[in-house]
Amino acid sequence: MTEPLLHVTGLTTELGDPTRPARVVDGLTLDIRPGETFALLGESGCGKSMTALSLMRLLPPSGRITAGSVQLGGTELLSLTEAEMRQVRGGRMAMIFQEPQTSLNPVLTVGTQIGEAVRLHQGETRQRLGAERAVELLRAVGIPDPEQRLNEYPHQLSGGMKQRVMIAMALAGDPRLLIADEPTTALDVTIQAQVLRLLKAVQSANGLAVLLITHDLGVVAETAERLAVMYAGQIVETAPVAEFFAQPLHPYSRHLLESLPDAGKRGRRLAVIPGRVPPLDTPFQGCRFVERCPAAIKRCRLEAPEWRAFSDERGVRCHLAELDAAGVSSRPVSDRTDSPTPEPLSPTSDPNSPPSDTPTETAQVPLLTMRGLQVHFPIHQGVLRRVVGHVRAVDGISLDLYAGRTLALVGESGCGKTTAGKGLLQLVPPTGGSVRYRGQELIGLSHRRLRPFRKDLQIVFQDPFASMNPRMLVGDILGEGLQALRLAPKRAERMRRVAELLELVGLDPESADRYPHEFSGGQRQRLCIARALAVEPRILVCDEPTSALDVSVQAQILNLLKDLQERLGLAYLFITHDLSVVSYLAHEVAVMYLGRVVEHGRVADVLDDPRHPYTRALLSAVPVVDPEQRRQIIRLEGDMPSPRHPPSGCHFHPRCPEAIEVCRHHYPVETRLGSTRRVCCHCVDVGVATQTNGDSKIRS
């Protein structure tokens, strides 16, 4: 075995009041070898970012490292002076952060910022050499036209570009170790795929070791060689990636994997981890996971489990694993749980047999029909504030919502999917098209005339923290709609209804007398769902309801939404960018690009056999856990254009790998494939090679 590049033993970091410290990192031990990618996996609040900051010695003022040692290539980092440490940071060890928007100084050009990093670490004082090196670095991270870019400011670059610049700056000091703290969480999937590929390329070119900190199991599976799972400040399991996904040992790891939604779990409920991560300032006696562990035995409560290494690369912190230590490789450890171990994830259901839960749509009358919905925002300029153009956020989309069924609206950020949802609810006034609810046109109704329809159309927002007034009691928040629509004008009646609602979403009825800040993210999202359900709607628009939540909490919310749909026959418009959620929950899917729907059809059809090149690229960019399911990644160059100046012809043609001449001039007409599928692509129309042109449904 090669000598480790980074050797961390017993690292312990405390935050806050010394009399009652929160031990955010507790006895962390890990080795990273040169040239490998090591992933640190965990949910929010488990201490992974604090680990990174401790390694860099960049802790916030209230934080301190109380024990342990960090050796980078034989140098003990914790005993260096601050001046020496500054040489190490960005020199032998560099870091990139989650938010590329805030990591760059907006008033300095890209060239100045990279040049600064170069000068600091190469000692090249002369401007020219710095600039040359900066160009070299920008080229290395795949930024086209680097000489030009040097003089640009961060706001002129897109999110993916900024993250590339950040990587270039990190590379300026020629580091041996790169710490990437959630480098792609703020980016879209297609951009995420670009950045991850770039990281890989940079790594193999320079022989870098990468410490990848993430919560995304898919990203880990695709990029890392080894991983460590963190829970409540401790590492609970380390393993090579392939072994981990084949057979996770710790109950927490198992549950994480099981709570991932995907098509294979459609019929079932997702496994959930009850409860939440314990606060880190409590003294722990037993195992930290015991409260949430279904397999817990008495010993787990009394005695903290020791680290148990099975081999150099494999180890776990669990009493149960100790019991069957002998049979690590032969026998699954999860027999004590009633939830099944993740079965080998077969490619989604057989395309020939439609999923059993899909009734024939034609028999049903749609609850709501949307035809050619347009939301254009005028751009004002000049003293007289004349309209000089329009942002075409939503540019003519048509959808149908059926009772008891879910339509997923999928797309990258900025494609207009949220605006479409708000346009449906008339929260943003649409500028064209029609939205008919049970035959009644909603567009153009006044605030008062719209009120009877408010009861039937409701929305759940993305951010559970911003969607409840922090100054109001939960009871008043949930009862607001009942009061406003005069469904329950008396307070006593309202409170009774609120108690019912709280029970419906699985919360204690006592919660009505508390403030929103006393609840966790998942609980808040339940409250938001309860608020929407208070007025007994028929249609619920869910605007990315789980994207701000951790995987295990996401599973709880998805289960709840699925239950509610079965019991109440709700129609969902599920707006999301997460395709695994779509395949788990939705019946139909519409893929949006730049304000228009490019492909629409049943989930199984679209996800198994995408016809539009954009859908194909989107699907291929999603990181997948199971290596057998992995697709050939279709490279998408560049970013989504601005909806203010959409490209001529097909909006997708500048990025489309299959674009032909006609794409540049004419927006493709909708092609119907069978009774349920619609695709907007010239290539489908003229039958240019797609992987599945033997499909009999194509009308030529």
Add this chain to the structure above:
Amino acid sequence: MPLIPVVLWTDALVFLLLAVTALFAVWAARHEHLRAPWRRVVRSRIGVATLVVLSAYAVVGLLDTVHFRLKLDRADESGEVRYAPEVLSLLDLALSGLRERQEKTYSAPFATHLHAKEALDQPDGTVIRDYPRLQHGGAHLADPERDRAWDIAWRSLIGLVQGLILWALLAAGLVWWLARRHGQPFDAVRNRILKGQTQIPWRTALGTLGLVLVLAFVIGELALKYHVLGTDKVGEDVLYQALKSIRTGLLIGTLTTLIMLPAAILLGIMAGYFRGWIDDLIQYLYTTLNSIPGVLLIAATILMLQVYMSNHADEFASLVERADLRLLFLCLILGVTSWTGLCRLLRGEALKLREIDYVQAAQALGVGHFTIIARHILPNVMHIVLITLVLDFSGLVLAEAVLSYVNIGVDPTMNSWGNMINSARLELARDPIVWWSLAAAFLFMFTLVLAANLFADVVRDAFDPRLRGV
């Protein structure tokens, strides 16, 4: 009846302000999100210390706000009860000694002789020019040169002891009350306060209170026999003037905000929430107002009012009423010129809040616009309003002084720090210099403004969500 109450316009507004404050206090006590920041305020040492100082000012100001006319001793021929023409306040009664002990002209603090030489008739019939003895200041001393220092020291000591006794009584009362509330023995509570272990820093509060009380009693004792801060040109006691000025300063600082607050809140939130032409209209309104030089507007208004008052002199029953109306107009016009800042802040905040999810959710639930404003937006901008109020207070107190200095402030007959400075400015050129009017005004104003500023800082830290947890 020995007196008839007189309610001046500003008095009525002060009572209204007190009522509003009391209502707000009750409301805040029931809402955790408002109670928590105030709890942080009273748990800060600077917070309680400045609160004690500000309360002392407020007590003086409130005493000066209860006005009445006393019954004259003898009825007139027809047997009708008659009342004195002059309007007095409780403070005037309490300070009647100070008010009535007038000298001829200037005298220095603690002086026993006038500041100006006069021709004095000697017992032997000759006339010499010398500094005459004061009628009241140090009149009890047989030989001022010999006895004055001892007398001052002795009286200070008496005042000190009196102050300490009262302070000890109050402190014991507080400890007893705390002990009863927490169900702990008296000694334990006392020890915890002495060691500074209580959540509310009672030690600091009691210390400040002790300082204020001792100072008040020492000055009170000395003021019985001396002019502690000297006298002014017409022989009026400067300490009395400075104390009377407290009400003016406080009124300007608080009534102005009371007047501007409804406009600023309503217009600011409406502009941000409704956008469109309402936003344009309100923005043009405050941009226009902001472009008029404030001093010019104030000068024009005050001059117009002066013309009106001299043409309709018979409408005012007394000088006090006249001065009061002018003060009210000054508050009004200061309010008109100062609401734009808060309005702009609130517009920005409302712009942000209207896009936030819970407002959108309320819209989706069909909640009416004004309910949304009252329920979702107003409570969430309240911290900005409070911070602005306390920050503006000191600025307005200073503005009054400046305006009175250039003669467009309060009525010249009204006591105010600005007027004191204005009348003292010419005397700075005299030799020997007359410094005490200026110094007294400066001292009183400085203490108030410093306390208000420190308090404002504490309030801002407690209410600003971005500073929380730092």
